[in-house]
Amino acid sequence: MAMLELSKVARVYRKGDNEVRALDGVDLFIEAGEFLAIVGPSGSGKTTMLNILGCLDSPSSGTIVYDGTDLHGLDEKALSAYRRDRISFVFQSYNLIPVLTVRENVELPLVIEARARGRSSKDGAPFATKTRSDAEIKALALEMLEAVGLGGKADRFPRELSGGQEQRVAIARALVKKPLVVLADEPTANLDSRTAGEILDLMRDINEKKGATFIFSTHDHMVMERARRIVTLHDGQIASDTTSRIATADSAPGGISDTTSHGRS
Amino acid sequence: MGTLWKIALRNVFRHGRRTAITAIVMMVGIGTYIVYDSILGGMDRLAIDGMVRYSASWLKVRTPAYVADETGTPLDHGIPDPAGTAAAMRRAAPAIKAVTPRSLFVGQASNYIDAEPILCAVVDPEGDAKVFDLASSISSGSWLAPSGGPPNQVVISATLAKDLGLKVGGTVILSARTVYDTENADEFTVAGIADGGLNLPASLYMSYADGKTFLGDSLPVTELDASSPRAPNLEDELAASAAGAKAVGSALPSLDAQPIGEFAKDYLALKDSKQKGSFMIVFVILLIAAVGIVNTILMSVYSRVREIGVLRAYGMTAVDIKKLFVREGLIIGAIGSLAGLLLGGGFVAWLHGTGLRLASLFNGLDLGAFPANGVLYAEWRPADFVIGLAFGLVAAWLAARSPAKRAARMEPTDALRFV
Numbered sequence: 001m002a003m004l005e006l007s008k009v010a011r012v013y014r015k016g017d018n019e020v021r022a023l024d025g026v027d028l029f030i031e032a033g034e035f036l037a038i039v040g041p042s043g044s045g046k047t048t049m050l051n052i053l054g055c056l057d058s059p060s061s062g063t064i065v066y067d068g069t070d071l072h073g074l075d076e077k078a079l080s081a082y083r084r085d086r087i088s089f090v091f092q093s094y095n096l097i098p099v100l101t102v103r104e105n106v107e108l109p110l111v112i113e114a115r116a117r118g119r120s121s122k123d124g125a126p127f128a129t130k131t132r133s134d135a136e137i138k139a140l141a142l143e144m145l146e147a148v149g150l151g152g153k154a155d156r157f158p159r160e161l162s163g164g165q166e167q168r169v170a171i172a173r174a175l176v177k178k179p180l181v182v183l184a185d186e187p188t189a190n191l192d193s194r195t196a197g198e199i200l201d202l203m204r205d206i207n208e209k210k211g212a213t214f215i216f217s218t219h220d221h222m223v224m225e226r227a228r229r230i231v232t233l234h235d236g237q238i239a240s241d242t243t244s245r246i247a248t249a250d251s252a253p254g255g256i257s258d259t260t261s262h263g264r265s
Numbered sequence: 266m267g268t269l270w271k272i273a274l275r276n277v278f279r280h281g282r283r284t285a286i287t288a289i290v291m292m293v294g295i296g297t298y299i300v301y302d303s304i305l306g307g308m309d310r311l312a313i314d315g316m317v318r319y320s321a322s323w324l325k326v327r328t329p330a331y332v333a334d335e336t337g338t339p340l341d342h343g344i345p346d347p348a349g350t351a352a353a354m355r356r357a358a359p360a361i362k363a364v365t366p367r368s369l370f371v372g373q374a375s376n377y378i379d380a381e382p383i384l385c386a387v388v389d390p391e392g393d394a395k396v397f398d399l400a401s402s403i404s405s406g407s408w409l410a411p412s413g414g415p416p417n418q419v420v421i422s423a424t425l426a427k428d429l430g431l432k433v434g435g436t437v438i439l440s441a442r443t444v445y446d447t448e449n450a451d452e453f454t455v456a457g458i459a460d461g462g463l464n465l466p467a468s469l470y471m472s473y474a475d476g477k478t479f480l481g482d483s484l485p486v487t488e489l490d491a492s493s494p495r496a497p498n499l500e501d502e503l504a505a506s507a508a509g510a511k512a513v514g515s516a517l518p519s520l521d522a523q524p525i526g527e528f529a530k531d532y533l534a535l536k537d538s539k540q541k542g543s544f545m546i547v548f549v550i551l552l553i554a555a556v557g558i559v560n561t562i563l564m565s566v567y568s569r570v571r572e573i574g575v576l577r578a579y580g581m582t583a584v585d586i587k588k589l590f591v592r593e594g595l596i597i598g599a600i601g602s603l604a605g606l607l608l609g610g611g612f613v614a615w616l617h618g619t620g621l622r623l624a625s626l627f628n629g630l631d632l633g634a635f636p637a638n639g640v641l642y643a644e645w646r647p648a649d650f651v652i653g654l655a656f657g658l659v660a661a662w663l664a665a666r667s668p669a670k671r672a673a674r675m676e677p678t679d680a681l682r683f684v
């Protein structure tokens with residue numbers, strides 16, 4: 001069973017008489033441990049897709065089954081709890097909390113989780129894990145910062161870091177709670193190409209070593225080429241879905257030479 | 266958890282200027298309220314001190330018959346054995362420092378051309394000076410000489426001196442009904458002019474030696490007035506005086522012992538309406554501060570829309586987002602209120618210690634109930650500090666709620682797209 005199954009997912013935005021079908025009947029299976037890029041021209045529905053995968057938005061029709069859980073019909077509160085326990089985000093503009101130190105930023109998802117757990121056991125119950133102490137949270141955050149190569153910057157504030165470093169912190173923040181999936185909407189769009197490459201390498205490295213699932217959108221060809229699987233959207237529909245058999249990141253330019261087409265349910 | 270507070274606190278200090286402006290408005294508002302109310306309290310105190318220092322005294326003992334017929338100022342309801350009674354008063358209420366007799370009567374004062382009916386008081390020059398401030402309020406001339414001085418000397422009020430054009434050394438003709446129910450008239454020399462404003466109980470004062478000559482040897486003592494050390498706070502003073510009156514009243518059941526509160530009744534009733542004025546001040550200024558807080562929090566919300574999106578994406582609840590911004594408002598409110606307490610407290614401490622000379626403030630103005638030579642000391646009112654802080658925090662909380670709710674209502678997707 002796939003970790004994530006989308007079937008006939010559509011998202012329609014209505015503005016007066018106008019109707020925009022941002023997603024239009026998307027079927028997609030995603031397995032745990034994938035490293036998947038969603039590409040496509042501007043307005044093709046990438047952000048909409050990631051929002052729906054991230055439980056930030058609900059489809060107008062169609063179903064999403066996450067790890068055996070059908071998200072259909074969950075209210076905002078339940079979606080929020082699901083997000084909190086299972087899903088992480090990396091954003092184009094890093095979006096670190098400026099008043100928190102690097103370490104505190106990385107601790108934040110765990111703190112939010114602990115807070116929800118402490119408040120009541122009922123609302124987060126289906127996905128509950130054990131409550132962590134402050135010391136455990138701190139240790140986990142530092143461990144994650146080491147993993148992204150920023151162990152020495154734990155007590156700095158985001159404004160003291162470069163863009164690439166900020167995005168590394170954002171990745172550490174995304175991974176610290178060991179989510180089911182990390183969703184990244186154009187994570188390298190604000191970075192120069194060399195730094196973008198480094199960030200992609202880091203994500204891929206973590207994907208390989210820790211088995212974390214990454215789904216990211218991009219416009220950038222160089223970034224696309226490092227993905228193992230590329231889903232191309234066009235006008236809200238999947239135009240192509242290809243998987244590279246070559247798993248190493250450094251084979252970049254020819255990385256997608258050998259591809260197979262995924263079956264679409 | 267501390268994280269919401271931490272984020273709120275750091276944001277408040279990150280935007281120091283924004284915080285400072287709002288906090289300063291609150292500080293000024295709450296500080297003004299505290300100072301204003303303390304000055305009001307000081308004015309009440311000054312007015313009541315005026316009564317105590319010139320007419321009511323700390324504790325006044327008269328016969329019930331006299332009290333019943335007070336407006337007639339009759340000379341036939343005197344206190345039997347004034348010396349023994351004074352001693353009994355001191356025994357009953359050890360807080361009493363000194364006791365002095367006075368006898369009030371109605372007379373007619375004239376300068377040979379004009380005449381006016383006045384209230385007169387026969388006093389013991391030495392004892393009176395220990396209980397009342399009249400002796401030390403002589404603006405020209407001198408206080409009545411102790412026994413053995415020249416006869417027929419009087420001290421008159423500045424008002425009477427003005428009305429009849431009298432100066433120190435001048436002559437006033439006084440006529441009055443004696444204890445034998447006959448009319449008597451005599452010439453008196455003005456020894457001094459007293460300045461006590463409206464607090465003076467009588468317009469003319471003479472010694473018992475002269476009083477007995479003028480009104481009859483059996484001139485009764487119509488009242489015994491007691492003094493006690495001044496309590497720093499009005500409430501304490503009123504309470505001590507009431508307790509003293511109760512003790513004296515039960516020790517001397519045939520007499521009527523009246524505390525300060527009895528004489529200040531009308532004045533104290535007015536006090537409550539003045540209090541409303543100070544609430545208006547704090548209300549208006551807190552309204553302005555509340556607008557400032559609404560604005561500050563709105564700015565804070567709009568400068569952090571994407572941060573709100575991130576927190577929501579990571580599963581923070583709308584309730585917690587609201588709390589985050591409400592706490593920011595509360596922190597600003599607390600800073601402003603505490604600064605206001607400090608500012609107000611500092612001012613009050615200074616006014617309480619140094620005092621304001623009324624004469625230098627209102628040069629030559631008629632101050633009515635306030636003695637022109639009075640010094641206004643602000644009163645400490647601990648309740649004002651509690652009220653000020655509570656008002657500030659509640660106003661900040663109420664003000665922060667609506668922008669905080671706005672932050673909580675944002676859709677995470679919209680918040681994340683916001684640039």
Ligand SMILES: Nc1ncnc2c1ncn2[C@@H]1O[C@H](COP(=O)(O)OP(=O)(O)OP(=O)(O)O)[C@@H](O)[C@H]1O
Nearest residue numbers: 013020021022040041042043044045046047048049
């Ligand atoms: N909140 C919204 N309200 C109305 N229409 C929307 C909204 N969000 C997206 N759309 C529309 O849905 C379509 C898909 O938008 P989406 O943001 O998913 O595209 P995208 O592939 O992420 O584009 P880009 O590469 O520019 O980020 C677009 O036509 C867009 O205008």
Ligand SMILES: [Mg+2]
Nearest residue numbers: 046047048185
């Ligand atoms: Mg997009």
